[in-house]
Amino acid sequence: DEALAAAVAAFDEAAPLATVRLHGDCHPGNVLWRDGAPHVVDLDDAMQGPAVQDLWMLVSGDATTMAQQLNILLEGYEQFVDFDDRQRRLIEPLRTLRMVRHSAWLAARWEDPTFPLNFPFFGSAAYWSQQTTQLREQIELMTAS
Structure with missing residues (x-):
């Protein structure tokens, strides 16, 4: 509880947070690389939610390493759409x-x-x-x- x-x-x-369409189970095992490009698989958990829900499972390690990885990931993400930093919480x-x-x-x-x-x-x-x-x-x- x-x-x-x-x-x-x-x-x-x-x-309040904006929501987006999500993969729902976005981790490295569901991202396959072929010919240098990512292919996302296993879409049965697709849902609506905050963007960070699809991003946090792509980082790993201790808190410092995860923060660094997330910053790099967000640099790419924000080339397409803004990210509300409140979602980090x-x-x-x-x-x-x-x-x-x-x-x-x-x-x-x-x-x-x-x-x-x-x-x-x-x-x-x-x-x-x-x-x-x-x-x-x-x-x-x-x-x-």
């Missing part, structure tokens, strides 16, 4: 929501025989302990900024 409340508070603080709330949504996605499909085979860790004490620790870390990140 606390993690979701912190995420909602972050969105409320950043409002939504990265950790979006990460938190993705974590919760992923666990819910696994739980909803657990009766599918392929899921226990492909996600054997799900439901274990270690999995939930890790999720709890990560959510506590996310709460700290969201409330610190």
Whole structure:
């Protein structure tokens, strides 16, 4: 509850924000490169939302590295459209929501025989302990900024 409340508070603080059509699951695994050009695949999660929702999953590393990567990404992005810097505050709330949504996605499909085979860790004490620790870390990140 606390993690979701912190995420909602972050969105409320950043409002109002313009929304755009999004890929919805834009990470490096869904960007294939062929003949020197990117091809975006797996569009089943397309939605409307803040632009940062499609950008934050393209960066990785520690906070400094991610900020540098995001700045480079935004240089290219802003050649086409302006980016509202208030959206940067939504990265950790979006990460938190993705974590919760992923666990819910696994739980909803657990009766599918392929899921226990492909996600054997799900439901274990270690999995939930890790999720709890990560959510506590996310709460700290969201409330610190």
